[in-house]
Amino acid sequence: MINRSGFFSPKWLLSTLLVIGGIYFCFRMGLWQLDRLAQRRIFNDHYLQIVEQPELMLEKLLPDNLSSMEYRTVSASGKFDFGQNMVRRNQYHDGQPGFSLITPLILTDGEAILVERGWIPAEGNEKPEDWHKYDVNGFQTIKGVLRLGQSESEFGGVADSNLSDGQTRLNYWNQVNLEMMAKQLPYKIAPAFIQPSADPTNLTPPLPTQAIVEISEGPHLGYALQWFTFSSLLLFGYPYFLYKQLRTLDSKMDVEKLA
Numbered sequence: 657m658i659n660r661s662g663f664f665s666p667k668w669l670l671s672t673l674l675v676i677g678g679i680y681f682c683f684r685m686g687l688w689q690l691d692r693l694a695q696r697r698i699f700n701d702h703y704l705q706i707v708e709q710p711e712l713m714l715e716k717l718l719p720d721n722l723s724s725m726e727y728r729t730v731s732a733s734g735k736f737d738f739g740q741n742m743v744r745r746n747q748y749h750d751g752q753p754g755f756s757l758i759t760p761l762i763l764t765d766g767e768a769i770l771v772e773r774g775w776i777p778a779e780g781n782e783k784p785e786d787w788h789k790y791d792v793n794g795f796q797t798i799k800g801v802l803r804l805g806q807s808e809s810e811f812g813g814v815a816d817s818n819l820s821d822g823q824t825r826l827n828y829w830n831q832v833n834l835e836m837m838a839k840q841l842p843y844k845i846a847p848a849f850i851q852p853s854a855d856p857t858n859l860t861p862p863l864p865t866q867a868i869v870e871i872s873e874g875p876h877l878g879y880a881l882q883w884f885t886f887s888s889l890l891l892f893g894y895p896y897f898l899y900k901q902l903r904t905l906d907s908k909m910d911v912e913k914l915a
């Protein structure tokens with residue numbers, strides 16, 4: 657005898673729960689993409705406004721709001737402290753592995769700002785003393801853009817040590833973590849660092865690099881619509897599927913009654 661009790665079996669209940677979970681998951685993914693879109697729009701507005709600002713001169717008395725000026729053009733004057741050189745690992749130039757050399761620039765009031773001076777090859781620069789070949793003497797003026805540090809590693813990346821267990825210094829870093837780097841420096845540093853402007857005619861390391869910024873909304877709106885579509889298909893499609901199954905079951909029951 658065919659009856660409807662099968663629709664309350666563990667198999668059907670599990671299927672229904674999975675569909676409800678799928679609806680919720682797809683809907684939340686759509687909201688996440690809309691949140692990413694909002695963040696992208698905020699960044700675009702910030703970038704377009706900040707690049708229109710005049711060049712900021714950094715010689716002394718660093719502004720308190722420096723961390724809100726990422727991508728602003730700056731000019732800083734002072735002397736490099738090569739005794740505090742650091743490098744960022746896993747940097748490549750034309751497919752060649754290397755490091756990004758980072759050196760504090762001491763301003764006239766004793767404060768400092770880190771300068772990511774540029775790429776140096778891994779070969780021949782395995783030890784900190786090897787980096788002194790890139791020292792430059794005297795008072796320097798560095799022009800470039802402000803960048804914010806990175807306190808957390810990217811997805812799948814390796815986090816830096818927290819200078820615990822008696823460790824007082826790191827020479828090799830995975831990201832420019834200004835908060836942690838400040839702990840091993842004998843002076844106050846700015847909450848942002850400088851990426852110098854590249855000179856296309858200069859082929860001698862360190863070779864400065866700056867991020868290429870794309871002003872667009874990206875694929876987030878399209879992805880959000882896709883996730884909401886998936887959620888809607890499950891929300892309306894599954895009840896329709898159940899309705900069709902019940903109709904088929906009713907037809908079979910009618911056939912049995914006539915038999």
